Amino acid sequence: MGRKDLSVGKQRVNALLFFSLANACLRGRCVLLYGGMGANKTTLVNLLGSSFLSMDLDEVEDLMVTGHPEQTEEKIVGFLDPRQWTSADAAGSTQVLWTAWAQSNWKLINEINRFPSGKQNLFLEILQKRKISYAGQICQPGDTCYFATMNPEFSATYPMDEALLDRISACVPAAQPDFLAGLLLSERKQEVRDLASMLPRLTSQEFSSLPENVAEKSLTSQVELAILCLVRDFTLCERAPSFDKTQLSGAKPSLGLCSGCHYHNNPEAICWQVDEGLSDRVRQDLRAFCRAFAYLLDRDADLPVLKAIAPYIIWHRTTPLRSVLERPPYFGAGKLAYVAELVEKSINRTMNERAEINLIFSRAVDGELEAAQAIEELSTFDDPIARLDFIPTLEQMR
């Protein structure tokens, strides 16, 4: 019913639904559904949980944790069983009563930004892990699908920590139902609960076999190369330690770091347009979601898939330069669209304009070309990847 707002080649799908489905086919990834109240973010995840885990909607709803300032690790994960100190074998190992959420391999963190900043740190450990520890005891739910929902900044929300955002694989905006969707909802005669019972159910074998099916999809060489260059385009900085923007602490492009740099204000260079570099998790997430979308759409994991999904995997992890973001056509609100433009620019540049430098570098790495000669040839290119990545690597090989 949702708007088909994601184009993968000629196929058009709803981003919110397909990122949630893709995440359900993967393990150890987290998808954040971001949007205003009543956009059916939580309902969607619970409906999918009901279908994928073959459970009643009520049971799935009991699995989620919801953010508020009084949430504690004991309420979320588990607590020490008080009976162990009064029973006869009190000297035995510590007993922890794990919550249903902790034991489930379908975890929804509802309203994640209503957890105070300090309590958000709890999820740093849990996200992308196969086990949870508490009081020296380990709970092993196995490979888990993580989902989170989040509202825009309201009076009772807290800022999200950058490290936590980096552990979120993809962030998808959830819009309110459009006109036609509203009409269909008005005409609906059944409750969500009844509809949930009509959804197809996966057996536990089918659910656990999904990651294997996704892994059978292989990425094309073009996608592998484009992903590597995309991450480097966002991360490289001539003035950062080791040319790595993720090393920056106080200095940022938005705070004048790029002043006087010859890449600054060059629309073809991406480095100066975003404050943060991308971690290696982005590379892993891009590869995983490319495969998952290719599996869902029954197509190759090719460049159109990468171009479609990459903005959703990057935009929540970066802060574009305000002076550019605030101009038309973004007006300060089109961050996803702006990141999509940067992604498109990077991929197009890699595929259309970086062939020569990539071939020179690869010939030097393979020993077909002298490193010194390759450096000399690469130095005639002003591309950040050639100057800040390839040449330093070849200098170490000399």
Add this chain to the structure above:
Amino acid sequence: MKLVGFMDAAYQGKASSRRLKTLQGDMIFSLEDLADQVGEKPSRAAVEEFVPQDKNQLDLLISADPGKKYGLLWGYLTSLAAERSPAPLMLPSRDYAGLELLRGTIILQEAGSHLGERMKGGKILVQGKAGDYLGQEMSGGGIIAAGCRDYAFRNMHGGYGVVRGDACKFAGLGNSGGRIVVLGSCGERAGWLMRSGSLYVRGDAGDYLGLLMSGGKIRVLGKAAKRAGWRRKGGTIRAGSFGPEAADDVLGLE
């Protein structure tokens, strides 16, 4: 797999390439961007080199609040916009409007300090009062304001300035040219260190009128307060009447 094989598979034999274009100057969307290129205290020529040709972009820059940090940049941009505009340019009240203006017209409701500083041509009309340093070091063009604060037309070399109300202290300090007309009264030390040019005051003048002046003409229709022409070395001072301790060679009106 060897890296060359990987690259060959990715590019499928299409190895076209192009150098990254550098030094693109068309991505200036804020005063911060411009300051990155030219610094916070640039010359007019430096600003002119980087200023966007697109009118909308220039309007966007002028609409931004420059604060103290980018006041000079904003001032140059207002002059460039006024020079390019076929119609008078309306501006909000901020410092350095019309800095080094060459031609064109600027209209302001109220003005901050340093209005029309170092201007060489064009006109500036202020419907309300202007701040300090009005028309400082101007050498051409003209400014008309309803009133002004201290140091109006300081070190003026040419052009004209009209204050339709009162001017505060030190009007025409160190002038070596140009014409100043104050239709109200002016504060103390008007025409101090004046070397050339003229100062006309329709109302009264404060103490030390023409202090240490060495040239030029001062004419006050009302009363000049005490010590008019004190230590004067040249030029003429005429006034309707003089207060105590006026110099011996000051003249009354015919």
